[in-house]
Every structure is written in structure tokens, then in C-alpha cells.
Amino acid sequence: MTLSRLDLSxxxxxxxxxxxxxxxxxxxLALVGARFLTQDVRPALRAAQEREAVLTTQxxxxxxxxxxxGNPQRIRDWALQNGMRRFAEAPKTTQDLSSIPAPAPISAHTTLEVTTEWK
Structure with a gap:
């Protein structure tokens, strides 16, 4: 294109x-409109951050x-106040287990049969 063909009027x-x-x-206008439509976002964000800080502290x-x-000493004190005793201090009873009959032994299967079918 030459300079003579350009419209310079x-x-x-x-x-x-x-x-x-x-x-x-x-x-x-578009930027001002966007700013106007989002003007409440910043205060809402700050309020949410403040609520988050309060909730984190709580x-x-x-x-x-x-x-x-949940301190073990506190649990132990509560248990003692409610009449519970430590296992080491509780009276224990023993019983001879030889008078109880032993269960019958289970017979062991020594063979295994496998059937394979091809279809």
C-alpha cells in the first residue's frame, strides 16, 4: 500500500x-460497574476472616x-471417686481349669479333591 491510497482526511x-x-x-463504565457490583465482597471477606480467627481460637x-x-491422672481420680478400683488392687479369684473337659480334636483332612471343568 502506498501513502497516496490511505485516507488521511x-x-x-x-x-x-x-x-x-x-x-x-x-x-x-464496565470497570466502574464491576466495582459497584462487587463492593460488598471485601467487607464480607474481612468478616469471614474475623469469624475464622474467632472459631480457630475457640x-x-x-x-x-x-x-x-483426658489427662490420665484426672481419669484415675474420677474413677476412684466413683468407687472403681485399680486392677492391681482388686481381689482376684482363681479356679482350676482341669475340671473342664477339653473339646474334641478336629479331624484333619489329608486329601484334597479338585474337579476342573472346561466349557
């Missing part, structure tokens, strides 16, 4: 300038309480 440049300004304004406190309640 004032009307062409004015049309191009107006077209670019309209495109710029539409893009600016979880940590509850976990510590569970660990304290």
Missing part, C-alpha cells in the same frame, strides 16, 4: 478519535480443655 481521523473515546468510556481452647479432661 479530517473526517476519518475524527471518526477514529470518536470511536476510541467511546471504547474508552465503555471500558471505564477450637484451640476446646482442644486444650479436652486434653486436660
Amino acid at each position: 479530517v473526517a476519518t481521523w475524527r471518526a477514529r478519535a470518536i470511536r476510541y473515546v467511546v471504547i474508552y468510556l465503555l471500558l471505564a 477450637r484451640d481452647e476446646l482442644e486444650l480443655r479436652v486434653q486436660a479432661l
Whole structure:
């Protein structure tokens, strides 16, 4: 293309300038509209982060309480307060097992039969 074939008239440049300004304004309008539609996202996100921090703190406190309640010494104290005794201190009884008849032995099968059918 040569320079003589290009349209360099004032009307062409004015049309191009107006077209670019309209495109710029539409893009600016789209960005402002997107910002307006998402203006509540940031405060909601901050509130969710604050709730998460509170819940994390509560979880940590509850976990510590569970660990304290599950302490073996505390369980042992609770058991003693409720009348339970340690196995080592409980009275034990013994009985002779020779008076109980032993079960009959199971007969062992020494042969194994396998049938294979091809279809």
C-alpha cells in the first residue's frame, strides 16, 4: 500500500478519535460497574476472616480443655471417686481349669479333591 491510497482526511481521523473515546468510556463504565457490583465482597471477606480467627481460637481452647479432661491422672481420680478400683488392687479369684473337659480334636483332612471343568 502506498501513502497516496490511505485516507488521511479530517473526517476519518475524527471518526477514529470518536470511536476510541467511546471504547474508552465503555471500558471505564464496565470497570466502574464491576466495582459497584462487587463492593460488598471485601467487607464480607474481612468478616469471614474475623469469624475464622474467632472459631480457630475457640477450637484451640476446646482442644486444650479436652486434653486436660483426658489427662490420665484426672481419669484415675474420677474413677476412684466413683468407687472403681485399680486392677492391681482388686481381689482376684482363681479356679482350676482341669475340671473342664477339653473339646474334641478336629479331624484333619489329608486329601484334597479338585474337579476342573472346561466349557
